[in-house]
Amino acid sequence: MKWPASRMKSQAGKGYGMYETAATLQSAGIDVIHLEVGRPSSVTPAHIREAAKTALDNGIVHYGDLQGLAPLREALATRYCEERNVNYEASEILITNGVTQASYAAFMSALDEGDEVIVLDPFYPQHNSKIRLAGGTVVQVPLSMIKGMYRLDANRLEDAITATTRMIVLINPANPVGTVYTREELEQIAQLAEHHDLLVLSDEVYEYIIFDDCTHISFASLPGMKERTITVNAFTKAYAMDGWRIGYAAAPEHMISVMRQVTMNTTTHPCVFAQEGALVAVTGPQDCVRAMVAEDCERRDLVVETLNSIKGITCNVPQGTIYAFPDISGLGIGSDELALKILQSAHVAVESGAFYGRQGEGHLRVCFGSEKYERLAQGMQRLKASLG
Numbered sequence: 001m002k003w004p005a006s007r008m009k010s011q012a013g014k015g016y017g018m019y020e021t022a023a024t025l026q027s028a029g030i031d032v033i034h035l036e037v038g039r040p041s042s043v044t045p046a047h048i049r050e051a052a053k054t055a056l057d058n059g060i061v062h063y064g065d066l067q068g069l070a071p072l073r074e075a076l077a078t079r080y081c082e083e084r085n086v087n088y089e090a091s092e093i094l095i096t097n098g099v100t101q102a103s104y105a106a107f108m109s110a111l112d113e114g115d116e117v118i119v120l121d122p123f124y125p126q127h128n129s130k131i132r133l134a135g136g137t138v139v140q141v142p143l144s145m146i147k148g149m150y151r152l153d154a155n156r157l158e159d160a161i162t163a164t165t166r167m168i169v170l171i172n173p174a175n176p177v178g179t180v181y182t183r184e185e186l187e188q189i190a191q192l193a194e195h196h197d198l199l200v201l202s203d204e205v206y207e208y209i210i211f212d213d214c215t216h217i218s219f220a221s222l223p224g225m226k227e228r229t230i231t232v233n234a235f236t237k238a239y240a241m242d243g244w245r246i247g248y249a250a251a252p253e254h255m256i257s258v259m260r261q262v263t264m265n266t267t268t269h270p271c272v273f274a275q276e277g278a279l280v281a282v283t284g285p286q287d288c289v290r291a292m293v294a295e296d297c298e299r300r301d302l303v304v305e306t307l308n309s310i311k312g313i314t315c316n317v318p319q320g321t322i323y324a325f326p327d328i329s330g331l332g333i334g335s336d337e338l339a340l341k342i343l344q345s346a347h348v349a350v351e352s353g354a355f356y357g358r359q360g361e362g363h364l365r366v367c368f369g370s371e372k373y374e375r376l377a378q379g380m381q382r383l384k385a386s387l388g
């Protein structure tokens with residue numbers, strides 16, 4: 001019997017990198033400090049958990065709206081208008097199982113066999129496997145190192161555009177490099193999208209996790225861009241709701257109606273009482289988000305400082321996200337080998353930069369959002385000792 005279908009053999013991605021290796025070590029009783037997986041260290045704020053519990057107790061347990069809970073879509077549309085200057089209607093929002101399903105639905109809806117999709121390297125690999133599953137071809141365009149940060153090089157982007165390019169994937173703030181793109185960079189992408197008639201998938205899952213004086217700009221808010229943008233987002237990071245699996249896509253109605261056919265035929269709609277919790281996340285107090293970001297900022301500083309104190313490593317200061325992306329090339333050892341060495345000798349799990357593209361080689365990705373401060377500090381000390 002033939003199993004599985006051929007497109008699954010090579011296109012569906014390699015799994016979750018270091019996470020599985022670290023989990024194996026942990027199941028053997030070893031105390032592993034997890035700085036590889038992008039999972040918030042906090043639990044979901046109490047008022048959000050309460051809302052989901054109340055919904056469950058009130059019998060919100062049956063099938064719901066296929067596009068997602070209407071008040072949740074309305075609340076998200078209002079938020080986009082007020083905070084991001086994008087006039088989405090509730091009918092232009094599709095509630096999904098995280099960004100994962102939103103982006104999958106977008107690629108499945110937008111791509112025909114052989115369409116090229118540009119991703120900026122270093123990239124988030126899970127987008128690439130979905131692009132391939134949808135029949136698309138991934139084209140990697142390197143970001144450029146400018147003043148210590150990976151930034152957009154519009155010339156490189158333009159050079160990569162061909163007659164078969166269909167879409168550009170933008171992650172802003174960017175995992176794994178921690179860049180928050182400026183208005184000027186976004187305008188350069190917008191000009192190219194307009195000129196070459198391209199779609200843009202704008203992954204904004206880290207929109208609230210920004211530091212210092214950075215500002216996050218939603219790509220769809222740029223003049224003329226709402227019509228060609230699919231914004232994907234989720235409650236995953238900012239509200240520590242990764243296990244709830246609630247996200248959304250926002251796009252013009254004609255795009256959403258096609259994407260809804262993908263979600264309808266896979267999972268129908270996400271869990272109804274989890275959506276009730278998400279509604280309260282949007283409409284309730286936001287000080288929980290500010291408090292978690294302040295903690296992230298302290299942990300960022302600890303990680304960057306410790307990494308920079310190790311001979312052979314240099315680490316820039318991420319502007320957003322929960323990741324540091326240190327350059328380890330001065331150690332004279334490859335990224336995969338180093339990540340494994342750190343896991344085996346320090347029992348600290350970090351990702352190899354090579355997992356994130358050609359430009360990622362010579363780097364590690366260290367998540368500073370996944371462990372509380374004390375444990376993170378312990379992890380960084382172990383890591384430093386293992387390299388000293």
Ligand SMILES: Cc1ncc(COP(=O)(O)O)c(C=O)c1O
Pocket residue numbers: 038097098099100101124171175203205233234235236242246247
């Ligand atoms: C850039 C980016 N997009 C999407 C996701 C997945 O989001 P979700 O868990 O909401 O599906 C992640 C998770 O780390 C991410 O870093």
